[in-house]
Amino acid sequence: MKNYKRHLITSALPYANGPIHIGHLAGVYVPSDIYTRYLRMKGADVISICGSDEHGVPITLKARKEGVTPQEIVDRYHFLNKKAFEDFGIAFDIYSRTSNKIHYETASQFFRTLYDKGEFIEKTSEQYYDEEAKCFLADRYIVGTCPHCGNENAYGDQCEKCGTSLSPSDLINPHSTVSGSKPVLRETLHWYLPLDKYESWLKKWILGDHKEWKTNVYGQCKSWLDQGLQPRAVSRDLDWGVPVPVEGADGKVLYVWFDAPIGYISATRELTPDWEKYWKDSETRMIHFIGKDNIVFHCIIFPAMLKAEGSYILPDNVPANEFLNLESDKISTSRNWAVWLHEYLEDFPGKQDVLRYSLCASMPETKDNDFTWKEFQARNNNELVAILGNFVNRALVLTNNYYDGRVPERGRTDQTDESVLAEIAVLKNNVSESLENFRFREALKEAMNLARLGNKYLADAEPWKVIKTDPERVKTIMNIALQITANLSVICEPFLPFSMAKLRQWINYGKPMWEDAGKTDLLKPGHKVNKPELLFEKIEDEAIQRQVDKLLATKKSNEAASASAVPGKQPVTFDDFSRMDIRTATILEAEKVPKTTKLLKLKIDTGLDVRTIVSGIAEHYKPEDIIGKQISIVANLEPRKIKGIESKGMILMAEDKDGKLVMVQPETKVNNGSTIK
């Protein structure tokens, strides 16, 4: 690897519409923090950058729902999360935010540079517009009835009741959430970054020059590049965000994906007047810590932006992690299925390192991983307490008992002593090497091996026995045990900063420097060590049970919520009702639509005619099983082309709470075309 002068570490900007949870921590912030602390201990010139991502539609929606301003929402979560990170010991040099003035300046300037260089394509397209409120509507601002499940409050991009992804034109009776009026299509101008222009350059840069990136990262980049890149809009019609700094662009802001990564730059500007040194000097090594959902932005889009601007450096690595599950279920903010950092800090005061350890030990480095409270407890009790805490305790207790807390002289060493002393340096190098390759689980394990080494050494040397026969020998043994202890306080520092600070206080050790790790004379003879307290304490079953119960309660209330019936709908006139042509029909033929997962192409006899209907039921029915079945259809729905096939009508299905679809059938066979009323 090239020898860099300095490091710029970025951690994905958390979106300021919710609190931080263990998934964020395990995926991004714990590894970024360990890495940053490691570099600092090596004396490297390093800055670690993070902040809140505060723009985008979901925040405006949440604000609207609560009847407050977007600024109030982002203030709430920005300060909550900033404090939680601080309390948790995440060592950012700055935790900034994208609603800052300096970010507005930076982002505008960035856009303007690209604009002036002619790097954008201008294009008009049709978008939904609210004539009453006089604004364009993001998909999220359009609500209507989901054609799939009948939920009246489905959004223009997704129905949250049935999870179907939609487009605004899909909604039945669409209306704007701003004014309630019916949206109309209107032309709007936007700027696009022509990613296709950078395709061959990106191919060389990533596929050619960065073969060392993690397989998940490399694979996903390759997938995107192989499929071919498309121009991507960098602006939106919205009033929350950085205004597009171009004449006549009123009501347009930078699209949040364009805006957010620039937040790394503005945060650096806020931190130091020397920011350009970190962003524009090829001697700087930039690393992005992110989760897998962010790979394409950080590996393809942001680098293309930086390249287009021209004066910036590019990331040297993007060690993206997979996702963390919680008790076998996907973590979900909306379903409240999470362990929230700010709650953990309250429930387990002083136990930051336990969570840091547990999340590092089961970090989703190569595939999704599962966090369970039982494992959390076991990691604490069987590893932190039993192996690390216990070793430190026995070394210090013996030293206090035998030598009144003074480090004894190391006398003549035998072969075992020498190999133990040599092993310290070996383990230190193992930790270094693992960290430098972003293998955090492995690094942590090697660090713990040092405590194991200490335990084994004491068990083999048996100073508590030897003291009766050969007190001189015990001095040597305890000296070595104390060198291991001191080394632990340095080597474990990136992983367990709170506990190691405590330990260093007990042994009166100064600033931990990485270069000192591996040395065998960190504590000189005569050096005073204090009486230890407990480095880690056992976590009892009750504390764990409380957390498990909390989750069970969440699960229960979620189930209750999903089992309850869909809310009733607005009354309709009989006239409205009678305009619907609902009738019985029989399926004559059924086949899967090629290259789709959910679609069946059905030929049905409606009594009036034989027609084709395409229906999204392939996951619920096999074609051969439904031929001959009598069903109910809406016969006068406007025809629509689906996957190139004209579909005339819609089959009525009942949907269960788990999303299972069941045909609505007449109780006994009736004529095809019998009206349903």
Place this chain on the structure above:
RNA sequence: GGCGAGAUAGCUCAGUUGGUUAGAGCGCGUGAUUCAUAAUCACGAGGUCCGGGGUUCAACCCCCCGUCUCGCUACCA
């Protein structure tokens, strides 16, 4: 449907360019020990390396066909 990643001991994971008896930690069992928070140390049991083909003297590893999980993407009237 397309693409990417993954599947190895009860659990969480290693396994280097194919090369003898597939490893570690935790858990489990047995023994030793008592300085230490009933902690520690030693030993042991546990594997159809997702399934099926193929290439090879030799496959956990390479190729082909499947299955399952996660993500991206298309699709749902």
